[in-house]
Amino acid sequence: MPQLLAEAMADDTPGMNATSLSRLWGRAPTVRRSRVAGELALWRFNHDKVTTFSGIPDEETHTVCVMLDGFLHDDLRLDGRPGSKKYMTGDVFSLVHAGSAPLSYIPAAQGLLLHLYLPLKLLLDPAGRPIELREQCHGEDRRIGHYARRLRAEMLCDDAATGLALDAAILGMASSLARCWSTSGVTPAAWVTGAHCDRRLLRAMERLAANLDAPPRLAELAEAEGISQRHLLNLFQEGVGQSPHRWLTARRMDRARFLLETTDREITDIALECGFSSSQHFSATFRAHFGTTATAFRRRIAD
Structure with missing residues (x-):
């Protein structure tokens, strides 16, 4: 796959979603629509270099990105300087904030990437106020990885319960983001997977x-x-x-x-x-x- 830069996107390209990224990346993902979140996409990569892309901000949707397999990552430090290569586990995620211009580095590896396009309306507190997520919202989180694997499994199924299962996993991931990655701090219990609570x-x-x-x-x-x-x-x-x-x-x-x-x-x-x-x-x-x-x-x- 050729390296893709910001110039590859047309001025009228919408924000982060499976349709615009499919055109940009030149590949078709597995897509499912949910009654809770608008869309999920499962991307398969198999290339030998890091790909950079950027795009137009989406004002109403966060994009959660989770690598579902372990992969070798060309580390970029927070100040933009190149770092060392390291192996990342499948529980590593990153988030493109609503209203932020997408900027991502797709690792030089073979693997599956899950995108959850998460509407802002899902992240509200009991009073209806928006839950603010941290500016630096990325890292290793076993609970988010747990829900990402559930979403992957359900996206590959097609039975009467698939829709309900997708909604439940999306809500679980949203609650994990709100508990562990909001500006109000961390709830310790949210780091434990349900199987070992x-x-x-x-x-x-x-x-x-x-x-x-x-x-x-x-x-x-x-x-x-x-x-x-x-x-x-x-x-x-x-x-x-x-x-x-x-x-x-x-x-x-x-x-x-x-x-x-x-x-x-x-x-x-x-x-x-x-x-x-x-x-x-x-x-x-x-x-x-x-x-x-x-x-x-x-x-x-x-x-």
Whole structure:
């Protein structure tokens, strides 16, 4: 497939949808329409270089993109500089915000890409107010990956329950975005897939998330739930696929990113609130997690 740039799109091309992208990419996806979201598209790629595309903003629709297979990704840092190649899991997603000009890098790999064209009207709070998603809305999320795989399976089915199943999975993905990726922060329970929603695990996660600066020790968490430390470790592995330490570090990074995006507090203060004893430790962890420094991340948000 030839490399596709912004000039490939006509001025009258509509925003992100299966029809316009099919014309742009020169391939036809598997498309399903839902009563909840207007359209889903399943794209299959098999090429040997990264493809760049951009387009006209869609004011009424978010586009959720999930790679359903693991793939080798040519990493681009947040400031636009090339990074190293790395293998990404199938739970990695990105989101093109409604009203933003699409800009994506299709990896040099063979695999399936799911697009969910998500209407803004689905992301409303109980008072009918829009739920704002973070500007940097991308990363690895097991729950979004879980719903993406359900959507893939249902898109390849055709029976009396397919429509209901598609609607349920779309609503599940929308709720995950609202809980985990909104500007109001993260709900720990939303990171656990339904198959492993153990209440003891949820309570342990909530205690960790509520005490990022001074988290309880593993022994304390296990004793509070009346189970062994080994049992609690197993619950974390089954529920989120991570050790308690890795899960806690990811939540600290979530909180740090949220504070950098929404406040002008000193980075040293943010580091202390997120449980880091030194700004050097915080900086090294932030760079390892996001591929850039906290200062550069905040500068990009300001721009």
